[in-house]
Amino acid sequence: MLKQHIITLTTDFGLTDEFVGVMKGVILSHAPATTLIDISHAIPPQDIREGARTLFTSYHYFPVGTVHLIVIDPGVGTSRKLLALQADNHFFVGPDNGVFTPFLQHDLVQQSFTLENRDLFLADISTTFHGRDIMAPVAARISMGMELHHVGSSIHPSQCCQIDLPAAKHRGNRISGHVIHVDHFGNLRTSITTEDLATIHNKTELSIQCGKHFIQGLSSSYDAVPEGRLLAIFDSRKHLEIAANRGNGARILECGVGEEVIVTHYS
Amino acid sequence: MLKQHIITLTTDFGLTDEFVGVMKGVILSHAPATTLIDISHAIPPQDIREGARTLFTSYHYFPVGTVHLIVIDPGVGTSRKLLALQADNHFFVGPDNGVFTPFLQHDLVQQSFTLENRDLFLADISTTFHGRDIMAPVAARISMGMELHHVGSSIHPSQCCQIDLPAAKHRGNRISGHVIHVDHFGNLRTSITTEDLATIHNKTELSIQCGKHFIQGLSSSYDAVPEGRLLAIFDSRKHLEIAANRGNGARILECGVGEEVIVTHYS
Amino acid sequence: MLKQHIITLTTDFGLTDEFVGVMKGVILSHAPATTLIDISHAIPPQDIREGARTLFTSYHYFPVGTVHLIVIDPGVGTSRKLLALQADNHFFVGPDNGVFTPFLQHDLVQQSFTLENRDLFLADISTTFHGRDIMAPVAARISMGMELHHVGSSIHPSQCCQIDLPAAKHRGNRISGHVIHVDHFGNLRTSITTEDLATIHNKTELSIQCGKHFIQGLSSSYDAVPEGRLLAIFDSRKHLEIAANRGNGARILECGVGEEVIVTHYS
Numbered sequence: 001m002l003k004q005h006i007i008t009l010t011t012d013f014g015l016t017d018e019f020v021g022v023m024k025g026v027i028l029s030h031a032p033a034t035t036l037i038d039i040s041h042a043i044p045p046q047d048i049r050e051g052a053r054t055l056f057t058s059y060h061y062f063p064v065g066t067v068h069l070i071v072i073d074p075g076v077g078t079s080r081k082l083l084a085l086q087a088d089n090h091f092f093v094g095p096d097n098g099v100f101t102p103f104l105q106h107d108l109v110q111q112s113f114t115l116e117n118r119d120l121f122l123a124d125i126s127t128t129f130h131g132r133d134i135m136a137p138v139a140a141r142i143s144m145g146m147e148l149h150h151v152g153s154s155i156h157p158s159q160c161c162q163i164d165l166p167a168a169k170h171r172g173n174r175i176s177g178h179v180i181h182v183d184h185f186g187n188l189r190t191s192i193t194t195e196d197l198a199t200i201h202n203k204t205e206l207s208i209q210c211g212k213h214f215i216q217g218l219s220s221s222y223d224a225v226p227e228g229r230l231l232a233i234f235d236s237r238k239h240l241e242i243a244a245n246r247g248n249g250a251r252i253l254e255c256g257v258g259e260e261v262i263v264t265h266y267s
Numbered sequence: 268m269l270k271q272h273i274i275t276l277t278t279d280f281g282l283t284d285e286f287v288g289v290m291k292g293v294i295l296s297h298a299p300a301t302t303l304i305d306i307s308h309a310i311p312p313q314d315i316r317e318g319a320r321t322l323f324t325s326y327h328y329f330p331v332g333t334v335h336l337i338v339i340d341p342g343v344g345t346s347r348k349l350l351a352l353q354a355d356n357h358f359f360v361g362p363d364n365g366v367f368t369p370f371l372q373h374d375l376v377q378q379s380f381t382l383e384n385r386d387l388f389l390a391d392i393s394t395t396f397h398g399r400d401i402m403a404p405v406a407a408r409i410s411m412g413m414e415l416h417h418v419g420s421s422i423h424p425s426q427c428c429q430i431d432l433p434a435a436k437h438r439g440n441r442i443s444g445h446v447i448h449v450d451h452f453g454n455l456r457t458s459i460t461t462e463d464l465a466t467i468h469n470k471t472e473l474s475i476q477c478g479k480h481f482i483q484g485l486s487s488s489y490d491a492v493p494e495g496r497l498l499a500i501f502d503s504r505k506h507l508e509i510a511a512n513r514g515n516g517a518r519i520l521e522c523g524v525g526e527e528v529i530v531t532h533y534s
Numbered sequence: 535m536l537k538q539h540i541i542t543l544t545t546d547f548g549l550t551d552e553f554v555g556v557m558k559g560v561i562l563s564h565a566p567a568t569t570l571i572d573i574s575h576a577i578p579p580q581d582i583r584e585g586a587r588t589l590f591t592s593y594h595y596f597p598v599g600t601v602h603l604i605v606i607d608p609g610v611g612t613s614r615k616l617l618a619l620q621a622d623n624h625f626f627v628g629p630d631n632g633v634f635t636p637f638l639q640h641d642l643v644q645q646s647f648t649l650e651n652r653d654l655f656l657a658d659i660s661t662t663f664h665g666r667d668i669m670a671p672v673a674a675r676i677s678m679g680m681e682l683h684h685v686g687s688s689i690h691p692s693q694c695c696q697i698d699l700p701a702a703k704h705r706g707n708r709i710s711g712h713v714i715h716v717d718h719f720g721n722l723r724t725s726i727t728t729e730d731l732a733t734i735h736n737k738t739e740l741s742i743q744c745g746k747h748f749i750q751g752l753s754s755s756y757d758a759v760p761e762g763r764l765l766a767i768f769d770s771r772k773h774l775e776i777a778a779n780r781g782n783g784a785r786i787l788e789c790g791v792g793e794e795v796i797v798t799h800y801s
Contacts, residue, residue: 004299008288014718015282015549018592019770021542021573025595028569032538032597035295036571037303039288045719046780058285061292061399063299074780077755127754129770132595184281185312220394221344236286236396246313246341271566275555282549302562304570306555325552328559328666330566451548452579487661488611503553503663513580513608 005034005143006066010055011131012043013071019129023071023136026122030140037062046074048098048163050181056102057237059090069139070094071131082115082134083160084142084151091148093139095130098163105165109157116152168192175263177240179210182256186248190261192240197263206265208232210242211255222246272301272410273333277322278398279310280338286396290338290403293389297407304329313341315365315430317448323369324504326357336406337361338398349382349401350427351409351418358415360406362397365430372432376424383419435459442530444507446477449523453515457528459507464530473532475499477509478522489513539568539677540596544589544604545665546577553663557605557670560656564674571596580608582632582697584715590636591771593624603673604628605665616649616668617694618676618685625682627673629664632697639699643691650686702726709797711774713744716790720782724795726774731797740799742766744776745789756780 007027013019024036039058043051051072059068073080073095081096087108092100096114103109115121115138122133138151168177168191177191188210200206204217218240219231228247235241240263243249250256274294280286291303306325310318318339326335340347340362348363354375359367363381370376382388382405389400405418435444435458444458455477467473471484486498495514502508509528510516517523541561547553558570573592577585585606593602607614607629615630621642626634630648637643649655649672656667672685702711702725711725722744734740738751753765762781769775774797777783784790 004295006295008292010285012719015572016574016576017715017717018544018573018588019718021571022592022595024571025542025592025597025600028538028540028571029595029597037288037291037295038282039285040283042283045782054285058289058292061289061296063292063296066292075755075757078757126768126770126772128756128767128775132770183284184286185279221342222395223342223345233395234393236393236399238393241395248312271562273562275559277552304555304558304562305549306552307550309550321552325556325559328556328563330559330563333559448551450551451553452546488609489662490609490612500662501660503660503666505660508662515579 005031006037006062007031007034007139007143008037008039008059008062008066008068009041009071010039010043010051010058010068011041011071012045012047012051013041013131015041019131023069023132026132026136027140030137031144034140034143043072046072048072049165052099052101052163052165053180055099060088062090064089065091067091067093067139067143069131069135070099071135072099073097073130076130077127081155082130083155084113084115084138084148085109086111086148091142093135093142096161098161100160101162101165104157104160104162111148112155112157112160113148114152114155117150120151166191168196170196173265175265177261179255179257179259179261180239182250185243186250187235187241187243188249188253188255188259189235189237190240190242192261192263194234194238197240200265200267202267205267206263208240208242209262209264211253211259213253215242272298273304273329274298274301274406274410275304275306275326275329275333275335276308277306277310277318277325277335277337278308278339279312279314279318280308282308286398290399293399293403294407297404298411301407301410310339313339315339316432319366319368319430319432320447322366327355329357331356332358334358334360334406334410336398336402337366338402339366340364340397343397344394348422349397350422351380351382351405351415352376353378353415358409360402360409363428365428367427368429368432371424371427371429378415379422379424379427380415381419381422384417387418433458435463437463440532442532444528446522446524446526446528449517452510453517454502454508454510455516455520455522455526456502456504457507457509459528459530461501461505464507467532467534469534472534473530475507475509476529476531478520478526480520482509539565540571540600541565541568541673541677542571542573542593542596542600542602543575544573544577544585544592544602544606545575546579546581546585546606547575549575553665557666560666560670561674564671565678568674568677577606580606582606583699586633586635586697586699587714589633594622596624598623599625601625601627601673601677603665603669604633605669606633607631607664610664611661615689616664617689618647618649618672618682619643620645620682625676627669627676630695632695634694635696635699638691638694638696645682646689646691646694647682648686648689651684654685700725702730704730707799709799711795713789713791713793713795716784719777720784721769721775721777722783722787722789722793723769723771724774724776726795726797728768728772731774734799734801736801739801740797742774742776743796743798745787745793747787749776
């Protein structure tokens with residue numbers, strides 16, 4: 001049976017320039033039958049934290065064995081390492097700057113290597129675009145079945161760079177977190193998860209404060225409140241989300257990433 | 268011979284978040300060799316009308332048998348139905364909220380079912396993202412050749428939701444319509460079609476009013492008027508379009524979707 | 535072995551409308567197993583110069599034999615010609631308006647024909663979208679292995695349209711050029727190339743002026759200067775680039791495309 005090779009791409013490159021296209025050209029030059037899927041190219045420039053979160057909440061919707069290439073690389077051209085990992089039976093290629101933090105924190109890494117084998121890179125390596133010159137051709141070879149140890153030296157997961165991804169804080173009947181992402185619809189994702197609220201059995205007996213606004217209880221659909229009104233709901237990533245029914249929550253709340261969110265419960 | 272499976276995607280998700288990427292991951296998990304083509308992810312949020320028009324003017328450029336997945340779904344999580352249709356020998360999956368109105372109006376629907384077979388859905392169904400959890404895995408199976416009746420119960424086309432898509436109005440020597448879309452170039456598509464103007468034999472003997480501007484006659488190319496000047500032309504969807512040669516018509520006219528457009532003819 | 539067909543797309547269509555999607559539908563209707571790769575759809579409307587540069591710096595990252603479709607076509611519907619070329623062992627389809635200038639200037643064109651064979655076009659040809667109606671179906675056939683001469687008449691490369699793509703000017707110890715592109719990160723690409731600076735052996739002994747700002751010497755990585763500070767570097771296209779470390783150079787400089795850039799060297 002024909003094995004299907006998949007490589008996903010997550011970058012902060014945007015889609016206005018040719019950067020994503022030429023990375024795909026390099027991949028197809030080494031792995032002609034690969035299916036290339038964009039996860040997002042709108043990670044805010046240099047935002048390693050958002051890149052890490054996006055990759056971690058997306059990868060498991062792809063088949064086991066998929067190669068995930070993540071290029072958010074403000075340190076390009078410096079001595080920062082580049083990594084190839086196997087984690088949770090998927091493969092990953094990206095810079096060693098914290099983009100793989102959730103995989104390291106959850107002990108999912110099965111193999112980890114630094115990219116050193118220049119035979120796998122493009123002949124001509126620029127100082128500003130290692131996504132194209134190093135990471136893309138390596139990801140292509142991994143998708144073709146090359147074993148990971150060919151990329152370079154083994155590195156212990158504990159030696160890989162981790163960044164701070166703050167979790168919600170619990171104190172008495174209050175859980176405090178913050179807005180971590182505003183999506184295309186203006187929905188505000190918070191750092192508070194279904195797990196944080198797991199012990200609260202009656203989801204109507206809580207109130208959520210964000211900016212100057214208070215929301216009472218959790219809704220089970222956007223349409224559960226009148227059009228244009230704010231609501232709180234568990235989003236598709238299992239995070240607490242603040243949204244407006246058929247409206248833009250961020251615009252109504254006049255707040256964005258970093259804003260504090262406090263859940264108070266009475267049960 | 269290898270059959271080529273194609274699934275197109277039309278959504279209001281935008282391209283900044285991972286939403287489109289994870290839907291594709293789900294599809295590839297169930298239909299590994301599928302070719303995935305984006306029609307548009309920039310349908311204005313919750314704009315069922317624009318989604319319906321975009322899908323209807325695009326689908327027939329794809330091969331017969333293509334599966335078209337459309338996710339503009341403000342009612343997600345409520346009791347609104349989800350549909351799988353065969354129409355004009357293509358397949359369609361989307362919410363029952365009017366996005367299929369033109370297919371219903373033109374009597375093109377050959378088979379129609381509601382999505383009920385949970386064996387086809389993801390195990391874990393969120394309240395906010397049925398595109399990923401229900402519609403994507405069903406579309407994948409249909410593209411792999413699964414017969415439509417496996418998705419759930421039959422529903423008669425007359426029971427499917429339709430929305431109002433107002434056509435141009437004829438009165439004496441005047442045809443009135445409105446701007447229904449402004450494209451990337453600032454060209455204004457109107458609800459007036461080639462058919463509406465079919466009986467006017469001399470296309471120079473008409474004038475078009477939009478906002479405070481009058482345009483005399485129809486052009487056969489953008490370059491038929493001097494640079495920066497307004498013109499009227501039949502666009503690639505066979506609608507009357509108002510544009511500016513190498514300029515942005517919407518900016519010059521200072522008007523957008525909803526603006527009235529009146530054609531007066533003298534023949 | 536299965537030959538892999540690749541078609542790249544470069545347009546000024548943007549991604550909000552269905553234009554790119556329907557071109558892909560037409561291609562897949564004639565070449566079902568084609569891999570379709572977007573280079574960019576954000577070429578500024580009607581900007582033939584930027585389209586020409588983007589295509590020329592991107593194509594060679596794709597495998598030999600790739601078909602590159604470029605649709606920046608303000609003259610659509612007029613008598614401007616459409617071309618199919620073989621150059622540097624790749625294939626190209628696009629309007630004869632200068633988008634192929636760098637290939638012509640570098641004498642890379644191996645075969646050149648004008649598109650005339652209506653049997654290859656869609657049956658119904660609009661006046662505003664020849665990318666869909668003419669160029670896409672022709673590109674599809676070329677990717678399937680059709681020999682180029684089937685598209686129409688031979689045209690000598692010297693008869694193809696060329697546009698002015700101004701190079702940097704050298705005078706004494708000064709090299710003057712200008713900003714030709716601002717990328718997604720706010721990095722400013724200039725018309726000054728590595729070749730222009732090849733004779734300057736000590737890259738610290740030069741200063742770069744752009745707007746009211748002066749930058750001393752060339753950096754070998756973005757991180758070589760403190761965060762937020764301006765630097766000059768050779769970019770991934772081998773052009774002199776002005777950027778800010780983890781910041782937006784264009785915003786700091788308050789300048790964009792067209793701004794003069796002067797390099798003064800002391801060696």
